[in-house]
Amino acid sequence: MxxxxxxxxxxxxxxxxxxxxxxxxxxxxxxxxxxxxxxxxxxxxxxxxxxxxxxxxxxxxxxxxxxxxxxxxxxxxxxxxxxxxxxxxxxxxxxxxxxxxxxxxxxxxxxxxxxxxxxxxxxxxxxxxxxxxxxxRRLTQDAGGPSGDLLAGLTPREREVLQCMVDGLNRAEIAERLGLSANTVRTHTQNLLAKLDMHSALEAITLAMRAGMRPSG
Incomplete structure (x- = not known):
């Protein structure tokens, strides 16, 4: 443990x-x-x-x-x-x-x-x-200009995981939606946070919304 x-x-x-x-x-x-x-x-x-x-x-x-x-x-x-x-x-x-x-x-x-x-x-x-x-909304509003290019380094799967995060899903729910194991979701999450130079899911979600991502549901 x-x-x-x-x-x-x-x-x-x-x-x-x-x-x-x-x-x-x-x-x-x-x-x-x-x-x-x-x-x-x-x-x-x-x-x-x-x-x-x-x-x-x-x-x-x-x-x-x-x-x-x-x-x-x-x-x-x-x-x-x-x-x-x-x-x-x-x-x-x-x-x-x-x-x-x-x-x-x-x-x-x-x-x-x-x-x-x-x-x-x-x-x-x-x-x-x-x-x-x-x-x-306030974080996105305060953050300034567009940041779509900052997502360019993500793989398609990492983008899918990020979209699930924007949708408000937790790790288990992301795994179920994408048909992945929880460990695989954890790895993708850690990788995308590193690529975006973010330290938390909330920061990554804020950046994604600045780049134009919105909840899909």
């Missing part, structure tokens, strides 16, 4: 400790010492090498978005999932634009948090379905 190292960054001690205790019961998650501020988060990221960082955006007087920027700059391979009480869509879009691959409200269940952590660790992500369309 692949074990995922997780760093929680939150200055609300009771919440963070309760979350760490609950996630620590998951056999595939290794919960690292909690960081209450950006300095501690960067120090632990450097020494403990988390795969996923679960980040609150309100860290006292410190901006979680600034912490996100510093983590992404120094440790670009770390996957950042935002877990916050903030609900402003503009902030969500900023976080995704700055490299977050997941966004969860603090009222969500620990089971969902664990699932999103696993997805993030495997190059996936998660945005609440009720706002995903608007987030993608």
């Amino acid at each position: 692949e074990r995922i190292r997780v760093l929680i960054v939150d200055d609300h001690a009771l919440f963070a400790e309760a979350l760490a205790a609950r996630l620590g019961r998951e056999p595939d998650l290794v919960i690292l010492p909690i960081a209450a501020d950006g300095r501690r988060a960067l120090a632990l990221t450097a020494t403990e090498r988390p795969r996923v960082l679960v980040l609150d955006l309100t860290l006292g007087a410190e901006s979680g978005l600034d912490v996100l920027d510093r983590v992404r700059e120094r440790h670009p391979d770390v996957r950042v999932v935002v877990l916050t009480a903030m609900t402003e869509l503009d902030v969500l879009v900023q976080a995704v634009r700055r490299g977050a691959v997941g966004w969860l409200g603090k009222t969500e269940s620990a089971d969902l948090v664990a699932r999103v952590i696993r997805s993030a660790a495997r190059q996936g992500g998660w945005i609440p379905p009720d706002v995903l369309g608007e987030v993608l």
Whole structure:
């Protein structure tokens, strides 16, 4: 079983400790010492090498978005999932634009948090379905001019997988639609992300929509 190292960054001690205790019961998650501020988060990221960082955006007087920027700059391979009480869509879009691959409200269940952590660790992500369309629209709108040429290096099969991602399918559903194994879908996904220089499925979907891809259903 692949074990995922997780760093929680939150200055609300009771919440963070309760979350760490609950996630620590998951056999595939290794919960690292909690960081209450950006300095501690960067120090632990450097020494403990988390795969996923679960980040609150309100860290006292410190901006979680600034912490996100510093983590992404120094440790670009770390996957950042935002877990916050903030609900402003503009902030969500900023976080995704700055490299977050997941966004969860603090009222969500620990089971969902664990699932999103696993997805993030495997190059996936998660945005609440009720706002995903608007987030993608804003990201596409903000991204600038056409990018169709950036898809030119994809094979026909990789384009099919990317279209399935735009359609909102998960890996198992893509495998079923295309008649492939889940491992083959994983390989195609990793290859297309590398070719597009993207770090998450959400980034790839945004680029695909800039290039003109739309949900097929």
